[in-house]
Amino acid sequence: EEVYTLHDVSELAKAIKNMNIRGSGAIGICGVYGILLAALKSNGKKETILEAATLLKSTRPTAVNLMKTIDEMVSVAEGSSEDIVEKVEQKAVEILKRQLQFEYDLGAHGAELINDGDTIMTHCHSGALGGSGFGGRALSVIRTAFEQGKKIHVYTCETRPYLQGARITAYELKKFGIPHTLITDGMSGYFMNQGYIQKVVVGSDRVAGNGDLANKIGTYNHALAAKANGIPFYTATSSHTIDFFTKSGKEIEVEMRNGDEVVYLNGTRIAPEGTHALYPSFDITPNELITGIITEIGVIQSPYDRNLKKLANNNPVTI
Ligand code: RUB
Known part of the structure; x- marks a missing residue:
């Protein structure tokens, strides 16, 4: 089993691009957690979140989950910086649970x-x-x-x-x-x-x-x-x-x-x-x-x- 420790969004983007992480569902979820990582590391700075979204979306063009889940994450990043961190975190958990439920169903x-x-x-x-x-x-x-x-x-x-x-x-x-x-x-x-x-x-x-x-x-x-x-x-x-x-x-x-x-x-x-x-x-x-x-x-x-x-x-x- 390969285990990767990724410290920031640029490392994550590289891992997706280089196909260390691959498969449409998996990269979609990594996009979600990439946005969360950007929010946590920047203390909820909207600009940093938008930059992370652009970078992550540019990694692989075909799998649409990546684009959709990132857009969904960005859409909740509104309000004060504390609000942003909280909302982004909640959304990430929600998307992950939803994806797992979809797969059971x-x-x-x-x-x-x-x-x-x-x-x-x-x-x-x-x-x-x-x-x-x-x-x-x-x-x-x-x-x-x-x-x-x-x-x-x-x-x-x-x-x-x-x-x-x-x-x-x-x-x-x-x-x-x-x-x-x-x-x-x-x-x-x-x-x-x-x-x-x-x-x-x-x-x-x-x-x-x-x-x-x-x-x-x-x-x-x-x-x-x-x-x-x-x-x-x-x-x-x-x-x-x-x-x-x-x-x-x-x-x-x-x-x-x-x-x-x-x-x-x-x-x-x-x-x-x-x-x-x-x-x-x-x-x-x-x-x-x-x-x-x-x-x-x-x-x-x-x-x-x-x-x-x-x-x-x-x-x-x-x-
Ligand atoms: C993987 C691939 C998978 C789909 C569906 O491509 O084509 O069949 O992504 O996978 P790559 P899943 O290895 O180039 O990412 O059902 O796991 O989303």
Whole structure:
């Protein structure tokens, strides 16, 4: 287990940017506590809080939780400096509790879709309650199904270049005692086609108003393979990840990371000197490939533009 001690907002921003902390839910909560840290360290100085908000929001552009939770924190930073510290602190606790509750609730809704005996594939790391991060949706579904006594098996798909499926998901699955098998990005089509996998459940960094979703690079390929093989493909996420300001996946900003992260593996160069490499951190899965969006309120299905709006109407935190 890696433990980081972060002393100020700039160290936190660096840890998010460098992906020491990663996953949409986890970075959202870190944004919240970053604002609290700024408030505490500056004794409630609004200007410092706004600077912290700008810095933290600039770290990773795709996951919308980070932006939304920071905006929510900043919105309560009004009044005297003592008021600001108190309100920001209360809000941080409220958001953390809410996020955990969302994960329990969406885990329960998602677990209903899982049958006894299913093998479920997940991609990258969308961790579970009590796992290594506060965020985490796909494993909340898987863990809830397992705790209900369903005999399930998980194919955890490792993602290049950060290998989260192996490094974090397998770690969490082991911790929860859930049987699992590690595969790598390019193997999913084979295993789906050969009948090994009955469901795919992934997380999301942002869901557009029409249901298109951004998630870790490779997700789109899995969704295509799932469709071709008649396998249900779900995303598990909270309503906080749905962004109605983004009408479709075309409008989602996909973070392009440094190609060196592909060329080097654990600090060792694995491609010839001068090799050009690209690294879009996420891809966009169009709504027609998605069987359902598992949220804390229930499982949303097509037509997404209409049904996601219903969710927004029932739940003001969505917007
Ligand atoms: C992680 C990733 C995860 C989503 C959902 O990307 O794409 O699947 O963030 O995770 P990165 P969660 O490693 O680049 O941050 O459900 O935990 O929010």
